[in-house]
Amino acid sequence: AAVRVVKRLYCPAGKRDTIFALSSGHGKCGVAVIRTSGPASGAALRSLTGQQELPRPRAVALRRIHDPSSAETLDRGLVIWFPGRLPGLRPADPGEFTKRAFQNGKLGLTEVEGLGDLIHAETEAQRRQALRQMEGELGQLYQRWSEELTKALAHVEAFIDFSEDDNLEEGVLSRVDAAVQTLEEEVRGHLQDGRRGERLRGGVHVVIAGPTNAGKSSLLNLLCQRPAAIVSPVAGTTRDVVESALNIGGYPVVLSDTAGLRETQDAIEREGVSRARERLQRADVVLAVLAAVDVAPEPGCLAEALRAILPPGVPARQAPCVLVLNKADLLEEGRGGALLGACGEGALPPACLLSCKTGEGVDSLLSLLGTQLEQMCGDPLAGSPSLTQARHRLHLTSCLGSLGRYHGYKSLDLVLAAEELRLARRHLGKITGRVSAEEILDIVFRDFCVGK
Ligand SMILES: Nc1nc2c(ncn2[C@@H]2O[C@H](COP(=O)(O)OP(=O)(O)OP(=O)(O)O)[C@@H](O)[C@H]2O)c(=O)[nH]1
Ligand SMILES: [K+]
Ligand SMILES: [Mg+2]
DSSP: OOOOEEEEEOOOSSSOOEEEEEOSOSSSOSOOEEEEESTTHHHHHHHHHTOSSOOOTTOEEEEEEEOTTTOOEEEEEEEEOOOOOOOOEEEOOTTHHHHHHHHTTSSOHHHHHHHHHHHHOOSHHHHHHHHHHHTTHHHHHHHHHHHHHHHHHHHHHHHHHHGGGSOSOTTHHHHHHHHHHHHHHHHHHHHOSTTHHHHHHHOEEEEEEOSTTSSHHHHHHHHHTSOOSOOOSSTTOOOSOEEEEEEETTEEEEEEEOOOOOOOSOHHHHHHHHHHHHHHHTOSEEEEEEEGGGSOSSHHHHHHHHHHHSOTTOSSSOOOEEEEEEOGGGSOTTHHHHHHHHHHHTTOSOEEEOOTTTOTTHHHHHHHHHHHHHHHHOOTTSSSOOOOSHHHHHHHHHHHHHHHHHHHHHTTOHHHHHHHHHHHHHHHHHHHTSSOOHHHHHHHHHTOOTTO
16 A cells, blocks of 8 residues: 555646546555645545545645545555645546646746656756756746847837827837847857757767777677677678667767678678768767777878768768777787877877777776767756757747848838737747647647656
8 A cells, every 4th residue: 555645736716627646656665645636636535534624734644544435444644735626536647737737827838848857857967957947947038038029019019109109219119129139149049059958858869980890889888888789700790770878977878889881792781881871970979989900000090090980071060079999908018109199199089098898998988978978968057048949949940030030021011020029929938838839738748747
């Protein structure tokens, strides 16, 4: 019997279902939280405790919990009563408690999304970013922009209505223009963040690439500490892309091992190589792996070996790269140092020596990779809050489009210009949930778990 706390949430009057859910984790556990919300909560509490009198509002009370049909005692537990109003209980849908909080105006949409991300956060940096969003900073930023737009719109409309009366002070429109311009710069700056918030939310795609037998699959297995990919001395072992999710220094990473890059007659291996190249195009960070014994310690040779992995224009977006010189255990004395020296001279990407066989060098690889991840995702608590979802990016881009058209229209037709300001504000409203649209809500609440 896991009934310990029966909690009644405040909700305003209205003919609504009463919903209930196990809000704590599922499975066997010592303590569980059961939550109900809705008009029949009081009746449920009475029948479960077998007492006509409800506990004092908002105070914790110890009660025997009975099976309402047989009156058999199930357990003893703490109950808290949050009075609201007054049949029929039904299990809550995923995210329904949060949806009610949103509909009652207690949470904005970006806060709701932050809460959802907090539930799903798997690393420390993700947790920080989600908490910050849940606490409202992102929503406040968009709200402030929305208020600026409201002000600008009010001034333009006043100008349209009253400019002929001549009692409108000079320069109203030029002040609106300046405000719109400042806003455009802010929104543009916010969008040009290298997708750090979205990357942190979804995971950074790190792709392991290099010639056959360099030790790419060995590296994947070493980093994820399990034999995720087949390792063998046969060149061309890996064909499919093998993915593994990792936490590196608090940052979420999706690590992919790929087929060794080489010309081949084998149709299946050729498909593997083409998948590897396709994955490289979309990489956020590339781990270029070479067998240290196969390259001469000269900048030219190293650069050429690297170009075979990353020809100009790959990845499409300039993604950072770490050069991994593997099989360092097979190097003769002094050659490792010479290789690293040559990398420095040749202005090559940051490089490290590694032995997947002994594990030596893995710390320096993780530290180089950690630096790249930090640059890519940033400190989620520093600076202004990041947008975290493609949804935000979409509406902000539309908002920017409307602001641009405002400038186009303002000397031609102020009424059309004003309409663009209104549209720009509407796009912001879609992010914060001020403009309610059922389909947006469905998407946001879809990923919640039951009990939240
Ligand atoms: N001595 C030594 N051998 C290694 C090291 N890393 C990998 N190997 C060996 O090199 C061979 C190839 O390793 P894999 O990890 O399969 O190489 P790969 O790059 O994934 O190869 P393909 O998938 O065929 O492209 C295997 O026999 C490994 O045991 C290392 O650091 N030192
Ligand atoms: K191999
Ligand atoms: Mg492999």
